[in-house]
Amino acid sequence: MIMSTNTFMKNATAAPEFRLLVIAVFIFGLMSVLSPDRFLSSQNLTSMAFQFPEFAILALAMTIAMMTGGIDLSVVGVANLSAVVAALILTQFSDTGMPASQSAIWLAIAITAALCVGAIAGLINGSLVAFFGLPPILATLGSGLVFTGFAIAMTGGSAVMGFPETVALIGNAKLVGIPVPLILFALLAVLLHLILTRTAFGLRVTMYGANPLAALYAAIDINRMLLKVYVIAGMFSSIAGLIVMSRANSAKADYGSSYLLLAVLIAVLGGVNPYGGYGRVIGVVLAVLSMQFLSSGLNMLQVSNFARELIWGALLILVMVMNTHAVAALRGSFAKSSK
Amino acid sequence: MTKLFPRDFWTRNETLVAGVIVLFCIIATLSDPRFFTITTVSDLLRASIVIGILAVGAMLVLVSGGIDVSFTAIAVFAMYSSTVLSLAIWPGIPWPMIFVISVIFGAGLGAVNGFFIAFLGLPTLIVTLGTLSIFRGFLLTFIGSQRISDLPPSMRDFSRGVIARGTTEAGNFYSIPWAVLALFFVIVLTWFILKKTMLGRSIYAIGGSVESARRIGINVKWTQFFVYVYVGALAGLAGIIHGSVGRMADPFSLVGLELSVIAAVVLGGARLIGGYGTLTGTMLGVALIVIVQNSLIVVGIPTTWQSVTIGVLILLGTGVPAYRAKRAAAQAG
């Protein structure tokens, strides 16, 4: 039970998260060396901190769904629908000339409405998975289209804009020098970490992901747990949607469509087992940082946006090969010693 | 022995989807008699060609127990690169050669997927998610990101070729392009592989149980490899047809369609767990998606509700059988 420091170090370095840490530090170092004055400039660091939280939060939503062996393909749809609902409330009941105190109230109402949309969307996803027995991938593929479809139907497919200035608080402001989106991401990451590792619910999520049948026999209330999981994923998505809305100063049904695959990619890169039962928030955070350092650094080096996509994909496959290659190498050495 | 219907006829997805299509057509014809004409049919048929070919490939992957989300990236990569290559080397190249080049490009990229999946044993969703980014990123970074509307002339010739064309008595124009034959060819070839070769039966067997397949001596790795190469080749074909018929090589097209194609296949009864999926079902699924995408307005649903309709269809099409299976399992105790 008590691990010596030595074995502790061994375990820590054997964890997939350690490999990610190395990768993140390596990329940060590489970019700092290649483009020291620009990559490390406070301007670049700040702009990075504004860029990544929106899809990083979607990756957190994906993480909790994947922990159960599921997936949530509706995250972007939920984000946009929430943003559209919030935007419609804001444009309907407030105007740009409204005093800040008054528009803040409407902003609060809009945020609440957006979170409710996320929760309801999560309830729908959770019910489809828990009560109707749909495979999560299909349930959320279908529901994602429905949510996006509602956003299109409500807006006619065009962007909603014309918000009071207070809206910029969510996506463009700083609090004691730290970008608000980054603060939101950090809070949500810590929250999800605590939920997964320090609460009964979180442990049940992991256990269910490891073996759904055994969870049933262990008298875990599976339906309730799944509902909660997808509600959390939905509400996280709503928050991401609000950040996107604030940063773009508008809401539209098809914003961030590339974020869906990106969120899956980050979660998997972060070591979350897509079949369930294993995943750590720290891994996801490190994966997000690696990707952001990489894409931002490549930007500095005048590499096109499209090359970033190429490199993300290559990074994902590389990490997967490294993870399984380690297993194969182990197997190989075992086979040799047994001969 | 020979029964009119298979015993599970009424519970099959194919029946359900066919029923929805028939119902849709009846309502559409009632609300607008012009719906049920050769013009509509030829329009829908044209719209089905590319999705149809891609769907056949996606079904094959689902049957083998995997999932592929990279085939749209393969299609657009193969289409754009073969066009660029043709223009650079031999602008007067006949279209069958461009097609062959595109198919070879597609097969090559499929082989990349196949290598990681079959020989390194990586999970299919993750690999194809990664290669989706890689193929697309590579294409846009190194090959080009400009639309090319000045295609080799032979590609335009292909798009002009029609099997039948004419004007109905009501004065509506219709045409059925050659490309329909490509879809037909793909269906027949795939049907032959799946039903009449040991390779095809092995794909079903692997989808049913990889472990059992290995134990009775099926070469699982090469069979899986074949699946991804074949799917890549189909994607290459679909891509070049898309470019020819649309008379434009657009490196931003097609990607984003992958989930709709998978949705069509799943509506047609293929299961994500592998081992189940038919060409009939896949074509019905494609037909349903294409009808909803093109003719929703006829039954009085505004086009803005298109996504909602497709989403609801997917939820119903997969939810009803899933719920039935869940109930049956609960009954069995």
Added chain:
Amino acid sequence: MGRLLFLNTLQSSWLFMSSDHDTAFIDLRAITKRYAGVTALDSVDFTVQPGEAVCLAGENGSGKSTLIKIISGVEPATEGTIHIAGQERTTLNPRISAAAGVMVIFQDFSLFPNLSVAENIAFATQLSTHQRFFKARASRDIASAALDRIGVEIDLDARVESLPVAQKQLVAICRALASKAQLIIMDEPTTALTDKEVRRLQGIIRMLKDEGVAVIFVSHKLAEVLEVSEKVVVLRNGKKVAEGPASDFDTQSLTYHMTGRDVPIVPPSDVTAGAQTLMEVKGLGKVGSFADINFELKTGEVLGITGLLGSGRTSVAKALFGLVAPDSGSIRVDGQPVPIGDPQAASTARIGYVPEDRLTEGLFLSQSILRNVAVGRLDAHTSSGFLNMGDLAEEAAEWLRRLKVKAPDIEAPVQSLSGGNQQRVALARWLSRAPRVLILNGPSVGVDVGSKADIHDIIRDLASQGIGIIVISDDLPELLATCHRILVMRDGRIIDTLDGKSVTEDDLAHRLAS
């Protein structure tokens, strides 16, 4: 013990064996297999004659699966010689072995649920001819020939997933026959079969033997295979410890050889079940599954529920724990009604359930031992929303100590434990919830004979603490060793209530089968 021949490694030659080497279908000599320093098989001789049925017995880890892997070409032997069909085989792989006629039927049958019966039977045969094209007609011909050979009728076009277990096994046998099997190796062939099906299987095996096909059984259920076997070979710790004609063995002597010690059959302790009624089940029924189930369980009582497979015993057990929703009836614990069809409610009423299949139902194999135990106590150790990890670990460690689980580290995954220890972890999860009623479905299935006795001790001990225990089992000695009362089920109904102390094994077997 009489004529029984004991073997140790020194006197490994057997009187009438030497002359049989020439005719043997399988002839293994001095086979040794080492894995990374562990000796799994130690100089084992093993022969099978054409048409002979051999029972290969041994506990988990005795080396019997390794021996099967070597014969079927899955693993190479480290030392020793292998002859199959009179030919020495220096390199062996599954293909060569199969081509020589060695077919293994695994416990899961290795069938394709999505393919037809015909294809399942004919696939391997068609594959072996290296033909490229699939001929549906030929496939049906091969399949119907194989089915005719064992005199069974199964719809050739049915999908295998729709068949009952016994028919799946027949399909697997037919597949082996279609591939020209000379030797069929069956891994635990009778586990999932009802009595009637076992008898049919025995008939088929006799017929195959008459046709010269040899059979090796690898089995835990000793009595059933002894009936059709000519020869018994017992392995222990990688060594052959006994070999002889089946008629020389009985269940007790086999157990002795397998474990190396006599496992006494202990009658239930004299804990008189308390007078207090703990659980009351009235009129429990579910259409098509079971009906009219009534019984009472007293504090400290061990109640057995037995019956053949399909008698409804497992459905009743699941219904008591809410995993199956009955249509009618009521369950009370300590006089309080327990909502039916709801595992959480049953768990709150302090009913515990340890399922039969540890690996898929009972445990979270990849998760730590700690988590596997603690999962039942999460709410109890939650304060202001957060878990108290220290308390959880302390409590789990305490239960593991009490149940004598040998585990180096409670953070290690539970899959690193042996079968017996895994079962104790499953028990610890429920015991930590201080259950009033504990339902144990097949408490010693797949557990070594040695650990079995320990588990029975634990059951008696728990009962003496006043817990009411329900043991669901078809292992008659187990029931006799633990239960005060035994309910016998057939066709979903309780047909007999027997006193655990007075009933004999023969009597019980008779009532089960009649």
